[in-house]
Amino acid sequence: MKIPNVYIIVLNYNNPNETILCLNSLLKVDYPTLNIVIADNASTDSSVEQIKKQFPSLFLLQNKYNKGYAGGMNLGIKYALENNADLILLSNNDMIYPADFLLPLVKALTNEKAVGIVSPKVLYLNDKEKIYCAGGEIKLFRCGGVSMYRNRDEKKYGNKKRDITLAEGACLLVKKVVFVEKGLLSEKYFMYFEDVEFSERISSKFKIKYIPESVVYHKSGAGKTWSEYSPLYYYYFTRNRLLYYSTKNFLINIYVIFFSILNTLSKSILLGIKISTRELGYKNFKKSFSNLWKGLIDGLLYTVKIKKITNDNPILKNKLIQ
Template identity: 30%
Template sequence: MRKVSVVIVNYNVKDLILISLRTLFQYHPNTDLEVIVVDNDSKDGSPEAIAHEFPQVKLIANKFNAGFPAGNNQGFKIATGDYIFMLNPDTEFLENSIDPMVDYLEGHSEAWLVAPKLLNTDGTLQQSYWRYPTLTSVFCESFYMRFLLKKKNYKDKDPNEVFYGETFSGAALFFRKELIDRIGMLDETMFWIEDVEFCWRANHNNYLCYYFPKTKIYHHIGQSAKKNYNISLSNQNYNKIKFFRKHHSKFATFLIVCITLIHVIAKTIVFGLLSPFKEVYYLKFKAYLYTYPRIFNPPNGIT
């Protein structure tokens, strides 16, 4: 069995990452694992808890929040495995998931990256595969018309069968380490859309990505995002602008800016009106105010 480097970036989700690590080691006792955790200056005791319970884990404790792509790149740089498993700290294993993915890549030379089936906490299927962002998809997502995006969300595919896909959730991406040598690491300026952009570069260079539902993993989604709405909501909104700026025309980018601006203004008004009734609405109102000026000049990386 080839060595696998599991890279996890953690930020203030101590209880969840401990579950993730426990189930990782529980279900893979005979797999040659190198586990690397990059902690982004958590204040909840995560580094200490991980070091105490899992001394075999290589722990990088940052003194600042480097963000998800930069944190992963730190792990990639020291990884020594033949394969890399980029994994969120809010994942939980139900079975040996790594060995089947290794076997698939070993038997399919055209495949360079696979993404396992992700399940919500209640056991339902989690949407974790998409076609590339387009003007139409960004518009529909911004204005509550997701029901029109059946093609984007691969509703024409059987989620129980392996299929080629354009982009997958960065919560769990398993790929040949050599892929990094071929296309580079995660783009650290693409915080919150780095997984989409990474898959774009892989597929466009003919290093194909596949959905691999022959194994499944829980993904208790969005726990880190709740810690800082300024970061999560702002990046969710202007990340597509950065993606279009890198991979599309100036005119397409201009249209995305316009769509995003209208969306953020609308959200600011709605949450501003709701803010007296619930703290979470007030926090989101402040986050959209924070986002507004950054639409025109999205920062590189996390701010």
């Protein structure tokens, strides 16, 4: 039996230190036909120079401008498809991989024809007893994707293989045929919800499976809350929730609109509490608050078809505060 040709796409944007640690771990992975590609989203720092110097044998692709998660990954996916990839793994650059993580994913993906994507068990790097994500689910009542068993004890939870509805974008292994038949990631989201849309789009033909035998590590801090995210998170997560559900029926749209308004109000209040207790600086509060409400307004305008998504650089076009 032919050993599947695996391409791993690691996305980088102005973060060479994290990317280098991720690449060092991938170079130790035990798999015979492994190809590692770095997709750089037009970094403005010394990322490209540092990565090329440290990994001269790896292939590095560069976008002309920052096209977000989907645009960066699509650059790598296209390259992998053009170079005879059988399976393509999409990876954030803040992941650390054990040497034996890949084989259980490859076996699970190739042993069952109906399965198109597999997702590993993701633990926190700085607290390896806690789960970051043990498979994802798309939940309407939560208006988006949910990381299952987050912050739970990894010995007690997430230890059974199962079908899931969401393969989170931090790490997922995808069959070539999925991209060929269902298309690439949607670039209209820029960041957040592209994995939700992609998971739903491919589900009409392919299954998504959670594989707990494969364990990887995420460098995000355990217990991280939404109040600690970057200002861009507030815009894109709020906007894209409405954008994703804007194609659904009228009743779902009404529910998501009310949910988004209440969510924005509650986050605004909690941001205010954070600044009053000095857990959040004024500059960061101002950026986050502004982007949060801009995300809500733009999302509502997209929902009622007053505003259209374009492929222009959304950060520049929307004049977001980074």
